[in-house]
Amino acid sequence: KAGVTQTPRYLIKTRGQQVTLSCSPISGHRSVSWYQQTPGQGLQFLFEYFSETQRNKGNFPGRFSGRQFSNSRSEMNVSTLELGDSALYLCASSDQGDNSPLHFGNGTRLTVT
Amino acid sequence: QQQVKQSPQSLIVQKGGISIINCAYENTAFDYFPWYQQFPGKGPALLIAIRPDVSEKKEGRFTISFNKSAKQFSLHIMDSQPGDSATYFCAAKNGGADGLTFGKGTHLIIQP
Numbered sequence: 516k517a518g519v520t521q522t523p524r525y526l527i528k529t530r531g532q533q534v535t536l537s538c539s540p541i542s543g544h545r546s547v548s549w550y551q552q553t554p555g556q557g558l559q560f561l562f563e564y565f566s567e568t569q570r571n572k573g574n575f576p577g578r579f580s581g582r583q584f585s586n587s588r589s590e591m592n593v594s595t596l597e598l599g600d601s602a603l604y605l606c607a608s609s610d611q612g613d614n615s616p617l618h619f620g621n622g623t624r625l626t627v628t
Numbered sequence: 629q630q631q632v633k634q635s636p637q638s639l640i641v642q643k644g645g646i647s648i649i650n651c652a653y654e655n656t657a658f659d660y661f662p663w664y665q666q667f668p669g670k671g672p673a674l675l676i677a678i679r680p681d682v683s684e685k686k687e688g689r690f691t692i693s694f695n696k697s698a699k700q701f702s703l704h705i706m707d708s709q710p711g712d713s714a715t716y717f718c719a720a721k722n723g724g725a726d727g728l729t730f731g732k733g734t735h736l737i738i739q740p
Binding site: 519548550557558559560561562563570571573605607613614616617618619620621622 | 659660662664669670671672673674677679717719721723724725726727728729730731732733
């Protein structure tokens with residue numbers, strides 16, 4: 516099976532712009548989660564989607580949003596970008612969510628200038 | 629406060645030695661404790677995971693030890709190899725609630 520695929524790999528945006536990141540989960544996986552990784556804060560949970568519904572949400576401002584499509588593919592959007600949003604954004608999928616093993620993609624590296 | 633504290637921040641071990649990384653948690657509702665390995669430029673990869681009804685789990689050279697009363701768990705890498713050099717993260721989760729709460733990571737270097 517192909518792993519979790521994230522596009523694009525790298526992205527450079529200007530402060531105030533918005534950005535959309537894409538994630539294709541492992542075939543058959545219905546849960547998709549997003550995490551932000553920074554040197555200072557480490558890995559932090561953004562949100563989880565299961566069968567097109569947001570099931571859990573981390574402690575991030577409303578500028579961070581996401582959605583999941585009927586084929587389980589997911590997108591994450593960040594509006595009004597700030598310098599502090601520069602990070603590696605990781606998508607992970609699992610078959611059921613809950614405590615099922617989480618499989619990560621290689622991430623999208625977002626740089627905000 | 630959901631938090632997982634990981635130590636040490638960095639670790640250097642000789643080839644063939646035992647690498648030990650420790651984590652402590654506060655939330656007693658956590659019921660799933662995975663360890664992830666991350667290489668530069670890659671996403672974290674699941675190594676091994678344990679649930680609180682088990683005190684130890686071994687998979688190859690990797691062993692998790694779990695102490696429920698002390699709210700601590702640790703990763704032991706036996707016969708450490710240069711290819712094990714990576715950043716290791718412990719994590720914890722509470723069933724279907726929230727996502728994984730990660731430790732800050734341990735940068736492990738295995739010297740040949």
